[in-house]
Every structure is written in C-alpha cells, then in structure tokens.
Amino acid sequence: MSTSSHEAVGAPCWVSLTTADLTSAQRFYGAVMGWTFRRIRLGEWFSFAFRDGAPVAGFVENPSLPAAWTPYFAVVDADVTAARIRERGATVAVGPLSFRRGRAVLAADPDGAVFGLWQGGVFRDWGVGRGTAPAWLELRTRDAFAAAIFYGEVLDWGGESPTSCVPAYEHDHVVLRHGNNTVARISGGAVDTGPDPHVRPRWHVHFQVPDLEAAVEAATTAGGITSPVETSSAGRWATLRDPEGALFTVLAPQG
Template identity: 40%
Template sequence: MAVRHTVSAYPAAPSWISLNANELDTALEFYGPLMGWSFRPGPERWGPYMRAEVDGIPVAGIGTGGHRQLNLPVSWTTYFGIEDIEASVRDIHDRGGTVAVGPLTVSTGRILIAADPTGTPFGVWEGRPGIGDRPLGPGLPVTVELRTPDPFAAAMFYAEVFRWDDRDPERFEVRWEHNRVLLRVDGLPTASLRSSRTPSHRWDVYFTVGDVEKCSAHAERLGGTVLEGPLVSPYGIVARLRDPEGGEFLVTAAQESGRPED
C-alpha cells in the first residue's frame, strides 16, 4: 500500500483506502483503539468524513456518504493512483469494466468508483503524485489482495487499465509466485491477485499490527468478530476480522518483504 506522509496518489499502485461506514462514531470507536489511529476531519462532500492518521501520517479515510447516498454496503474501497482519470474511464470500459460513480472533483483531485469485469469494485484517483519511501509499522496498511478464480484474467484487466507493463521496470515488477500474481513497487509487495475457488469480490486490505493474536482479541472486545485465524503462514501471522458493522479486513505481522498467507 503506497502510503505517504501527505495525501497523494501513487500512479499505477494502491494509493488510498476508505471505509464506507454506516455510523461514523461506531467506526471511529472501533478502529481508533484497535489500530492506534487518531482522526481529523476530511472533505465532507457526501457527509461526515474523517482521515485516520498514525504519528501524523494519513493512512485511511472513514465516511458515511456511500452508505447514505449510494446505498453501498459497509466495506473498504481501494483507490489506485493514475495520471489521467479520463483515460482510465475509456480503458475500464474498453476492457469490460464499468464506471459506477464519477469522475468527481474532490479536494485532493478527481476520483471515480468502478468495477472490473467480475463486478469487483475499486477506486481510481487522479491527484498529486506521491513518490518516496513507504512508512511501515503498526496501524498502517501494507498490501491489498483480490481472491479470484482466474488471477491471470484479472491481472490483465488491472495491468492494462493502470499500464503496469509500461512502468519503470526498476520500480514496478509483476510476477507469478506463491499461487498469485504479485505487483511489487520499489521492491515491496503492494497488490496481489490470488487464485481461489471462492472469490472475494473485493480488494482485501491488510493492516500491520504488532501482535495478531492480541489484536484479534482486542477486536472482539470492541465488538468485532474474528472470522479466520490467527493463522501461521510462511510469511507471518494473519487473521481476518470484521468490524461491528460488517466491514472485513485483515491484520498481519508479516515481515516487510512477506506476502499474505497461502
């Protein structure tokens, strides 16, 4: 996950995540103590919206606009950075995807919500480019993953929309390993498309925590649910959690160079 010290888009890579919540206070009371996040107000075009921060680093957004205005389920949305959002609209349509919302102008640039040919939603964000070192540590998103029966077909769609093959090969690498198509940016796993008989129909977000077992227990005390794990994997320990309103996410104590579990 390409998190920066300022809110900026990282072309061709996941650049921002945002939770579509039902009740803002419920989400803040859960994720704040669980992830160690503090909050400050963000743009309120569609309703209350807060930016989550760790030591002053913006890491995520939480708002209620999608639920109230668009009748969307409680879920995390991954936004991929891009240089030209109008070109993205054409590329999405040409490759069998759909654009549900936008492009819309917001305080940090322009955004849209789309779906790939399987119906999996994702966001596109044209904003101020962000290039530089990625901070890693507890409470920060580390990667996103899509579970799909055909990771090659899904990877072709996203690679063509975000032009992964045209990027600097010293910085962008797409490869097949450990039963998934993996996108590495600056040597770090940033997004993966995993072969699975049970598709997720969403981009799962992984957050780094210091101790997965303790975090899972804390989530339950805060009203959340442990759906799976903690599981020991070759790359660390992971658990799939659900917040009190139904939003799913994963936590991991994987090494910096690791990937989610097989």
C-alpha cells in the same frame, strides 16, 4: 508532504473505508488499531485515520453503500482510465468526481471486485509496505491471470513510465511490485469449476499491528467477528469483520 499520482502510476496510493456510521466506525477502529481521527475539508461525512501523527486511511460515511475497505490506485488521467474500464466490460460506478486535491473514480472489475482510481495529490510518505500504510493488498478472485491482464491494461502496469508498477506471475499468484516494494498480490481460485455464489471477488487490506492477540481481543470486545489466528512461514495473521461487515486482516510484525 504530498506528491502527484504521476509519480506512482498504477500503484495503490490510498485505502478508504465506507461505513454507514462514521462515529461508530471510528470508535471500533480506534479501539482495535489505536488510530486517531480528524475531519477533513470534504465535509462532515469524511475523516482521515492517523497513527503516530501519520495518515493511514480515509473513512467515508455513506449508508447507501455496503461497508467495505477499498484500495485506490494512482492514475495520470481519471477520464482515460475510466474509459479503459468500460471498454473492457467492467463498471464505473461513480465519477470521475472532482475534489480539492484531485479526481476520484469508484469502479468494479469484470468479476465484481470494487476498486478506486485517484488522479492528483498523494501523500509522499504513504506507501503500501512501509510506514503507516497497509502492509499489503490482496485481490482474491477466480482467475488471477485474467484479473492481472485487466488491471495491467487499465492501470498501465509494466508500462513505459519508470514509475509504473511491474507484475510477475509466481506460484499461481500474480505479484505486483512498485520499485523494490511488493504492494499487492492477486490470488486465484479453481477456474475449472463454477463460481461459488457465496464468495464474491474482493480486494482485501492487510494492516500490521504491534500486538496481534491484543487487536483480535479488542475487535471481539468492540463487537467485531474474528477468525482464528493463522500461522505460516510468512508470519501470523487473523481476518476480522467489523460490526458493519467490512473485512480486513491484521498481521503480526515480522520477527
């Protein structure tokens, strides 16, 4: 079942992995996350990941791009939103491109974090924080407040539409909510110091897994790199790097 990007203005509506080898990526994520895969009508270089028959994410084979997870945000008009991005000194790298169910844009914010736009049909039951979708998204950048202003203006966060996302500044982070769900967080660094050239601002995708230790072990066995499991009052998690270098985080279920 699908609905329209008009029903989720500015909200994350999909995530996609760019990979140089679709078959190898599917093998890794199938082992670690328990996903199954199905080719889609866009061509042999595209597939969707599923869990328990429900869609999770897209996979795209493109050896010319770095392996990475990218979130896509729902927009009413891809052309208008792409123009807003350029007006604010950011980059539209690809698109808008037309597909069977809509139009897509790949862009980078002023600090270089890559994100996408989608105008068109979206999965009705796919939503960050529920079902098979990621548990949440996080932008790690240098200045959370400046980033929130950019994304807010581009994606119409806090706009007049009743379906718009609403940002709030809490404890040095910007939290983004869509309805009753917290869908993203923007975390800042030390704005009074020069940027670290080895730390690139990026969007991180956080997936919940039924067994954290099993996922970490499977990632190591399948050729990935894992960080130590971290624990806080919010839960337990580990950051993983797939064999091509794409980063993502796995979370233990809330007890």
